[in-house]
Amino acid sequence: MLSVVVPVYNEQENLPELIRRISAALTQVTADWELILVDDGSRDQSATMIRAAHAADSRVKLVALSRNFGHQPAITAGIHHARGEAVILIDGDLQDPPELIPQLVAKWREGSDVVMAKRRSRADAHGARGIGFRLFYPLLRKLSDLPEAPDAGIFGLMSRAVVAEFNQLSERNRFIPGLRAWLGFKQATVEYDRQDRAAGAPKQTLGRLLKYAADAMLSFSTKPLRFATWMGFICAAVGFATAIFFIVRRLFFNDPAVTGFTTLLTMMMFIGGIQLIAIGLLGEYLGRVYEEVKRRPLYVVGERLGVERDGASGKNE
Numbered sequence: 337m338l339s340v341v342v343p344v345y346n347e348q349e350n351l352p353e354l355i356r357r358i359s360a361a362l363t364q365v366t367a368d369w370e371l372i373l374v375d376d377g378s379r380d381q382s383a384t385m386i387r388a389a390h391a392a393d394s395r396v397k398l399v400a401l402s403r404n405f406g407h408q409p410a411i412t413a414g415i416h417h418a419r420g421e422a423v424i425l426i427d428g429d430l431q432d433p434p435e436l437i438p439q440l441v442a443k444w445r446e447g448s449d450v451v452m453a454k455r456r457s458r459a460d461a462h463g464a465r466g467i468g469f470r471l472f473y474p475l476l477r478k479l480s481d482l483p484e485a486p487d488a489g490i491f492g493l494m495s496r497a498v499v500a501e502f503n504q505l506s507e508r509n510r511f512i513p514g515l516r517a518w519l520g521f522k523q524a525t526v527e528y529d530r531q532d533r534a535a536g537a538p539k540q541t542l543g544r545l546l547k548y549a550a551d552a553m554l555s556f557s558t559k560p561l562r563f564a565t566w567m568g569f570i571c572a573a574v575g576f577a578t579a580i581f582f583i584v585r586r587l588f589f590n591d592p593a594v595t596g597f598t599t600l601l602t603m604m605m606f607i608g609g610i611q612l613i614a615i616g617l618l619g620e621y622l623g624r625v626y627e628e629v630k631r632r633p634l635y636v637v638g639e640r641l642g643v644e645r646d647g648a649s650g651k652n653e
Contacts, residue, residue: 338369339420343410345376347428361437374414377404397642408510409635425490432491440493449521453491
């Protein structure tokens with residue numbers, strides 16, 4: 337049995353074609369499959385359309401969250417409810433082609449536990465978002481402690497063994513591609529060209545994308561904290577050298593241009609900026625610790641159609 341998990345948020349324009357194309361791709365490899373559509377608090381007709389699709393084909397299933405919890409919690413909810421021997425993740429905007437599913441399954445059947453869909457190019461890489469997309473993975477490779485960081489989003493496949501380990505992870509600030517890479521196991525990639533949205537506007541705002549990037553970089557590394565520490569040493573060294581320079585010029589060369597006000601103002605602005613950066617980094621890490629210790633549910637399910645209650649982790653509901 338194969339499971340496909342799709343997070344859905346206001347995707348009524350894409351849902352009919354999405355369901356048709358995923359169903360056709362799955363039918364090529366097996367008759368035993370389930371398509372779990374996780375409605376993440378949509379305000380349009382997405383949930384109603386999924387109910388109608390379930391009535392027409394019971395293999396199309398609904399997990400409706402009680403409100404909008406975000407992209408990563410919605411995917412996690414789908415993974416927790418999936419019962420397939422392999423679980424495929426794909427977004428609901430049709431930027432990732434469902435027709436690639438048979439290739440992912442073929443790699444899994446050859447013995448890979450994780451099959452990632454790696455992007456050769458992306459049609460949505462334009463404007464400020466495009467610059468961010470191009471910079472994200474090079475920065476992630478430099479700043480994180482992940483074993484590798486290929487240019488791959490959530491689109492990919494995990495075997496049941498990987499899913500079982502994934503379901504034991506309890507952290508709230510999630511970067512699922514990073515968690516998948518961190519788990520290890522035998523991995524393979526399938527390359528493809530990412531398309532633009534089939535219809536509708538992007539649902540991930542710039543603010544959400546920036547939070548997603550911060551979660552990715554801060555959840556898998558303490559390098560930013562080490563960077564702040566080294567900047568503190570550098571500031572101290574620069575301050576000491578500057579002080580020696582001005583003392584020598586004032587005492588031995590009697591330079592009237594050397595005044596305490598200019599030197600003090602320059603050093604205060606420089607050191608103050610570094611201190612604010614360091615405090616901000618500490619705040620980001622501390623905020624994530626605060627979220628973790630509250631132990632609130634990662635998501636709350638409001639409705640299920642065709643799936644049993646999540647048995648992966650009772651604390652998630």
